[in-house]
Amino acid sequence: MKLENSLAFAKQLDQEDKLSSLRNQFHIPKDKEGNDWLYFTGNSLGLQPKSTKKYINQELEDWANLGVEGHFEAKNPWLNYHEYLTNKMAKIVGAKPIEVVVMNTLTTNLHLLMVSFYRPTKSKYKIVIESDAFPSDRYAVQSQLKFHGFSEDDLIEWKPRENEELLNIEDLEKIVSEQGDEIALLLIGGVNYYTGQFLDIKKIAEIGHSKNCIVGIDLAHGAGNIQPNLHDSNVDFAAWCTYKYLNSGPGSLAGLFVHEKHAKNKELPRFAGWWNHNKATRFNMRQPFDVMEGAEGWQLSNPPILSMAAIKASLDLFDEIGMVILRKKSEKLTGYFEFLINEINSDDIKIITPKNPKERGCQLSIQVKNADKSLHKKLTENNIITDWREPDVIRCAPVPLYNSFEDVYRMVKSLSSILSKGKEVKIQNKIY
Numbered sequence: 001m002k003l004e005n006s007l008a009f010a011k012q013l014d015q016e017d018k019l020s021s022l023r024n025q026f027h028i029p030k031d032k033e034g035n036d037w038l039y040f041t042g043n044s045l046g047l048q049p050k051s052t053k054k055y056i057n058q059e060l061e062d063w064a065n066l067g068v069e070g071h072f073e074a075k076n077p078w079l080n081y082h083e084y085l086t087n088k089m090a091k092i093v094g095a096k097p098i099e100v101v102v103m104n105t106l107t108t109n110l111h112l113l114m115v116s117f118y119r120p121t122k123s124k125y126k127i128v129i130e131s132d133a134f135p136s137d138r139y140a141v142q143s144q145l146k147f148h149g150f151s152e153d154d155l156i157e158w159k160p161r162e163n164e165e166l167l168n169i170e171d172l173e174k175i176v177s178e179q180g181d182e183i184a185l186l187l188i189g190g191v192n193y194y195t196g197q198f199l200d201i202k203k204i205a206e207i208g209h210s211k212n213c214i215v216g217i218d219l220a221h222g223a224g225n226i227q228p229n230l231h232d233s234n235v236d237f238a239a240w241c242t243y244k245y246l247n248s249g250p251g252s253l254a255g256l257f258v259h260e261k262h263a264k265n266k267e268l269p270r271f272a273g274w275w276n277h278n279k280a281t282r283f284n285m286r287q288p289f290d291v292m293e294g295a296e297g298w299q300l301s302n303p304p305i306l307s308m309a310a311i312k313a314s315l316d317l318f319d320e321i322g323m324v325i326l327r328k329k330s331e332k333l334t335g336y337f338e339f340l341i342n343e344i345n346s347d348d349i350k351i352i353t354p355k356n357p358k359e360r361g362c363q364l365s366i367q368v369k370n371a372d373k374s375l376h377k378k379l380t381e382n383n384i385i386t387d388w389r390e391p392d393v394i395r396c397a398p399v400p401l402y403n404s405f406e407d408v409y410r411m412v413k414s415l416s417s418i419l420s421k422g423k424e425v426k427i428q429n430k431i432y
Contacts, residue, residue, distance in 0.1 A: 003339045010409035013336065019329050019400060025050055025317065026247075026402040031383045038384040038411050042399035043193075043221060043363050046247030046314075055313040059305050076312075080279075082303040088315040089255055092246075092323055093219065093238070094229035098294035099257050102242070102311060103303070106220055106254040107136045109239040110187070112298055113256065114144050116268045117214045117237055118185045125150055128175060128186045128213075130167055131157040134193045137218055141187055156183065165352040165367075166197050173207050180211025190228055190238070191221040194389055196353040196363035198226050202233040209234070220244065223255060225330070225361040227323050230257050237262075245362075245399065247314040253307045256295055263294045273300030317401070329400040331357040336405055337364055337398055340412040346419065352393065363397040365389075368419070378418050384411055 003009070014020050026047045028036040039047060062074035071078045082102050090100040103109065118127070125148070127141045142152050156179065158172050176183060186208040191198050201217055208215035217238040222228050224245030230238055238257040242248040262268060270291070274282060276299040278290040291297045318326075334357065341351055341364070348369040354360045368375060369392070376388035387395040394415075398408050 003336060005340060005343045005409075007406070007409055010336075010405040013332075013405035017329065017405070019321065019325065020404065022317075022321070023402045023404060028402065029385070035383070038407050038414075040384070040386045040396040040398060040403070040407075040411065042247075042401075042403075043225075043244055043395060043397035044387055045250060046224075046244055046399065047402055048249065049247055049313050049317055051316070052249070052310050052313040055309040056306055059309045063305075076309075078303070078305050081305055081308050082299075085308060085311055085315055088319045092315070092318055093223055093240070093255070093257060094227055094233075095231045095257050096260055098263055099231060099260055101256050101295040101299060102253050102308065103256060103299050103301075104254055105251070106218070106239055106241040107140055109254050109256045109298075110137070110140050110216070110218065111144070112271060112300075113216060113237045113239060113258070114140070114185070114187075116270045116298070117216060118144055118148075119269070120148050120150065120184045124182055124184050124212075126154045126156055126179065126183045126185075128156045128158060128172075128183055128188070130188055130192060131159040132192065132194050133187075133189055134218070134220065137187060137189065141185075158188070165195055166354060167192070167199065169200055169203055169207075172204065176207050176211050176213065180213060183208075183211065183213045185214045185216065187216045187218065189218045189221065191219070191226060191361050191363075193221050194365060194393065194395075196221075196360050196365050196395070198222070198354070198359050198361055201228055201230075201235060205233050205235045219255075221361065221363070224318065225363075227327060231260065234261075235259065242311050242314075246311065246318075247401070248307070248311040252310055253304065256298055258295045258298065260294075263297075266291050266293075266297075270298060271300065275299040275301050275303075321401075326400045330362040330398075333398045333400055333403065333405065333408065334360065334362050334364060337396070337408045337412070340409060341366060341415075344412070344416045344419070348419065361397075362399055363395055366394045366396065366415075368392055368394065375418065379415065382414050382418075384414055386411075 026049055030036055062070045066073050085102045086097050086100055090097045145154050160167055188204055190201050205215045215235045217235050219238050219240035223240035236259055240255045243252045272289050276292050276297045281287045350367045351364055352367050353364045371392045373388050379386055389395055
């Protein structure tokens, strides 16, 4: 299909989109006049499904009416509530149910996983991350190195090449080939938060395992966005949050993956609590610790029901649609977005996200020459909600669940207008 830069064409794409009605299942924030915001920050906080309140209210009612008996008598008994989420979450990340559990928060889960999988020796102790990893990941691995008596100098960065923004897999191969005998762990973001680059997770696992390194993946910007196929990728572990593309609400619980090959290894060191103890004897309080098999063996505490109810509301939507269909719309939506940005035809604007749709999620990172945060402020004043990252990048995520082609068209139209006005002001200032 030949793309067109017009509102009529954007509306036509929405009419042809079989998923367009999904937007009606989400609360879209509105301005003072009641008009929908143009919301492009699902990569920071996903919008609330309208069903979320109903799901949470069900648990509130059962708590009010049943008290502690809600653990057994609630409509969705609380005792094993996390199990309602497992199968659907496993489908989203391409895993087997035994490999997935919803628990804790992202960085907490990364630390718990590193307790088990970062087992440094005197000769094999270094950790590899991407140079522009999300700060929380950097802080986590730096503290793990320090905890084990090593230095921040033992953190190896996989960097883009000079004058480039994207990572090259050949450079990671070189790092591991040359230093692999000293590397204990690769902890890589599956989708880079800054550029939106979707990395080849399976290839990363192959590279790491070629030198007997453990491979972990942070899917904070991947879960619900791309299809990571974690089981087939053969990574050792992964973790992700659920409040971005999985729409579970601010600060909600996270997901954890441990590959099936580790499922029955009860000798893996780990922290323990009563919820990773054998279900059959968990409430016989005087039994010695007997760790559960699979990802559930990393749990510590009983499930927080209200947060899980919000996750359940979103996962039910995902399960109804499926990631394959969502990815198809995502690629089409982002492709139209890219086309419109390029139509601005300015040397001052550049998309640093990969051009290949298979190498990105639904985020486009737009670099604007000589821009500062005032540009982001102007967009916000026009009820366009994007995300600014220093020094000069606007991150935009048209989410296939609730963003429309018309959203994308109107956003780019406003961006173009703001940039044009800014250029006019600069020319006037030079004249006078």
